[in-house]
Amino acid sequence: MSRNVMVTGTGRASGLGYNLVVRYLELGDNVVATVRKQSDALESLKEKYPERLTILTMDIGSTASVEAAADELKQKMDHLDLLINNAVTVSPDCDKGFFEADLDYIAKTVDVTAVGPMRVIKAFYSLLKKSEMTGLIMNISSEAGSISKCYRTNLIDYGMAKAALNMATMNLVNTFKGDRSINIFCIHPGWIRTDGRADNPAPLSSYEAACILEELFEKRRNDFEGHRFITNEGKDYPF
Numbered sequence: 196m197s198r199n200v201m202v203t204g205t206g207r208a209s210g211l212g213y214n215l216v217v218r219y220l221e222l223g224d225n226v227v228a229t230v231r232k233q234s235d236a237l238e239s240l241k242e243k244y245p246e247r248l249t250i251l252t253m254d255i256g257s258t259a260s261v262e263a264a265a266d267e268l269k270q271k272m273d274h275l276d277l278l279i280n281n282a283v284t285v286s287p288d289c290d291k292g293f294f295e296a297d298l299d300y301i302a303k304t305v306d307v308t309a310v311g312p313m314r315v316i317k318a319f320y321s322l323l324k325k326s327e328m329t330g331l332i333m334n335i336s337s338e339a340g341s342i343s344k345c346y347r348t349n350l351i352d353y354g355m356a357k358a359a360l361n362m363a364t365m366n367l368v369n370t371f372k373g374d375r376s377i378n379i380f381c382i383h384p385g386w387i388r389t390d391g392r393a394d395n396p397a398p399l400s401s402y403e404a405a406c407i408l409e410e411l412f413e414k415r416r417n418d419f420e421g422h423r424f425i426t427n428e429g430k431d432y433p434f
Contacts, residue, residue: 197223197224197225197247198219198224198225198276198277198328199224199225199227199272199274199275199276199277199326200219200224200225200226200227200275200276200277200278200279201226201227201228201229201251201268201275201277201278201279201319202215202216202219202226202227202228202229202279202281203229203253203255203279203280203281203282203311203312203315204229204230204281204282204283205228205229205230205234205237205281206230206231206232206234206236206237207234207236207389208236208391209388209389209390209391209401210389210401211281211335211384211387211389211401211404211405212228212279212281212282213228213234213236213237213240213401214400214401214402214404214405215279215281215405215408215409216228216237216240216248217240217402217405218402218405218406218409219409220240220243220244220247220248222409223247224247225247225249225272226244226247226248226249227249227250227251227268227272227275228240228248228249228250228251229250229251229252229253229255229264229282230250230251230252230253231252231253231254231255231282232252233252234250237250238250249268249271249272251264251267251268252264253315255282255307255311255312255314255315256284256303256306256307256310256311257314258314261311261314261315261318262318264318265318265319265322268319268322269321269322272322273322273325274322274323274325274326274327275319275322275323275325275326275330276323276326276327276328276330276331277330277331277332277333277412278315278316278319278323278330278331278332278333279333279335279412280311280312280315280316280332280333280334280335280360281335282307282308282311282312283307283308283335283353283356284303284304284307284308285304285352285353286300286301286303286304286352287300288300288352289304289349289350289351289352289353290349290350291349292348292349292351293348293351296349296351296352298351300352301351301352301355304352304353304355304356305352305355305356305359307356308353308356308357308359308360309356309357309359309360309362309363310359310363312334312360312363313363313367316332316367320377323377324376324377326376328416329375329376329377329378329416329417330376330377330378331377331378331379331412331415331416332367332377332378332379332380333379333380333381333382333408333412334360334363334364334379334380334381334382335381335382335384336357336360336361336364336381336382336383336424337353337354337357337383337384338383338426338432339353339354339357340354340356340357340358340359340360340361340381341358341361341424341432341433341434342358342434343433343434344432344433358434360381361381361424361434364379364380364381364423364424365423365434367379368423375419378415378416378417378418378419379423380415380423380424380425381423381424381425382408382411382424382425382426382427383424383425383426383427383432384404384408384427385398385399385404385407385426385427385428386398386399387399387400387401387404388400388401389401404427407427408427411425411427411429414429415429
């Protein structure tokens with residue numbers, strides 16, 4: 196049975212979001228790919244899968260934009276089986292340390308990367324509730340969001356945002372507690388060559404990571420007891 200899958204942050208052909216879209220389309224699913232602005236890569240993919248790919252313009256940093264996108268999708272699709280919150284942003288000073296970075300950049304990164312997925316979940320929740328299987332939410336986090344495992348002095352805005360996303364995930368675990376129609380995790384997707392560069396030392400291409408995650412997500416769809424922060428290998432990761 197084909198699934199209705201929505202992925203945010205899908206505009207770059209080398210990125211994880213786009214490759215998740217590709218993988219689910221290959222498997223015969225109906226996919227909603229969201230972008231903040233027009234993507235040539237997605238438009239080309241739409242030509243290959245005109246009936247099963249829906250491109251939705253949405254800025255997750257804006258509640259009004261997210262709600263408008265949800266209203267638009269509800270005219271085209273009656274349910275969602277899987278929501279993958281992948282969209283993210285980082286500041287121009289992401290690689291700088293505390294004394295060099297402009298701290299005023301942090302708030303926007305946290306707003307888009309952590310609050311953004313909550314906006315999306317809230318707006319599209321009613322479609323997830325209508326799934327005939329367990330409506331699954333997967334928040335793409337990072338090992339950089341683990342407070343107990345933190346070792347960096349840079350990536351301040353990114354790490355803070357992913358830690359906030361992890362906290363948001365746990366708050367929603369509590370919110371949905373007792374409701375077996377909705378499940379939610381945050382996941383470290385592995386070290387991925389999201390820039391598409393051949394000299395990138397990361398072991399996984401974005402497409403390889405997408406294939407791994409697709410299988411893992413289905414294995415965890417009905418796991419309501421396990422740890423909520425997991426790796427792409429399905430192992431528990433500390434918050």
